[in-house]
Amino acid sequence: DADVTQTPRNRITKTGKRIMLECSQTKGHDRMYWYRQDPGLGLRLIYYSFDVKDINKGEISDGYSVSRQAQAKFSLSLESAIPNQTALYFCATSDIGRNEQFFGPGTRLTVL
């Protein structure tokens, strides 16, 4: 089945470290998204990409960067992790003209 996968699934790191979270999809979708989920705050959009050459900031992009290496891959980087970036991170995809988003299983990141 076509899927959205995320690696790693869990990561513990220290303040100041550089971290990369990866997202891959076999759905053939052009559009990809990164969200973070925090208790009581729901999901907030970090970055999104509508195709390989398109990168857009979301609601909370400060402290994050992304790379769209191919249609199927969208990576999220924390250049210098800080404790308030501890959260559950979700990648999602969607197809052009269809508004349903398909989510990955999430990456739980803890910054000590």
Next chain:
Amino acid sequence: AQRVTQPEKLLSVFKGAPVELKCNYSYSGSPELFWYVQYSRQRLQLLLRHISRESIKGFTADLNKGETSFHLKKPFAQEEDSAMYYCALMPGFQKLVFGTGTRLLVSP
């Protein structure tokens, strides 16, 4: 500003009781609204969208533009409905704005 408000963090009901999860939105244009659900240890998935006007797993949601609401309802809750429910607004360009979520707990 585009915003989705889910006033209840937790809704606890007994099996067989009616359920209503509230969602209000603020958006000046014509909204597209969704309910997403996250069951325990599963990924977030679409439950229903207002344009399809369908019932999924017994849940329905009606868009009320006058009250800017999109409440999710089910007449008889089941234990397997226990999950986290997110209302989401798509104001355009396929970006979703999520509410803060409501945890539904259905007790036997």
